[in-house]
Amino acid sequence: MRRISLFDGWQHHRKQPKGVIKRADAIWGDTTVRAGKFNHWELKGVPLRVDVGPRDLAKKEVVAVRRDTGEKLTLPLADLADKIKGLLDEIHASLLSKAKEELELHKKLVHSWEEFTSALDEKSIMLAPFCGAEGCEDIIKKESAQEEVAGAKGPSKGGQESVHSF
Numbered sequence: 001m002r003r004i005s006l007f008d009g010w011q012h013h014r015k016q017p018k019g020v021i022k023r024a025d026a027i028w029g030d031t032t033v034r035a036g037k038f039n040h041w042e043l044k045g046v047p048l049r050v051d052v053g054p055r056d057l058a059k060k061e062v063v064a065v066r067r068d069t070g071e072k073l074t075l076p077l078a079d080l081a082d083k084i085k086g087l088l089d090e091i092h093a094s095l096l097s098k099a100k101e102e103l104e105l106h107k108k109l110v111h112s113w114e115e116f117t118s119a120l121d122e123k124s125i126m127l128a129p130f131c132g133a134e135g136c137e138d139i140i141k142k143e144s145a146q147e148e149v150a151g152a153k154g155p156s157k158g159g160q161e162s163v164h165s166f
Contacts, residue, residue, distance in 0.1 A: 042067055045067075046067065047066070047067050047068065047088060047091045047092075047095075048064055048065070048066060048067065048084065048087055048088060048091065049064065049065040049067065050062050050063070050064050050065075050075075050084075051063040051064075051065065057077075060076060060077045060078065061074050061075060061076050061077060062074075062075050062077065062080065063075075064083075064084070064087060066087065066091060067091075068091050068094055068095055068098075069094070073087070103125070106122075106123070106124045106125055107124065107125045107126075107127065108122075108124045108125070108126050108127070109126075109127045109128075110126050110127070110128045111128075111129070116128055116144070117144060120144055
């Protein structure tokens, strides 16, 4: 009976944020099952989890958990759609900022073969001079692939082309 009233109470609020929530799944059951399902959705990249229980509905609030920071927030049901939209925008901005920082951190301008192989071992994105000839591309791929040479290893993976003018 308690589960039915919880379900009915949440269904009313779940339908309100039109255009904000694309899909909402209910997870019923014990905490072991819930934890596994939470992990499943985290691996899929779902940015926000909303927890609703009987006490939450009685207080007219829900608990939202940001997947990017793990922060738990208590949100009132009255303006849930606006709060979720704002949170999703914040999460998007945060993830975009982090991705841009990581890109800049791993982007290297190289001018020599030693710099190229070193940056390749660091799994960096390299900006390197390239004549554009297919023969040069084949040489770069062949010579940058990992090989045992007199006890020393080459870079972990061969260079892969992605030619863009800059």
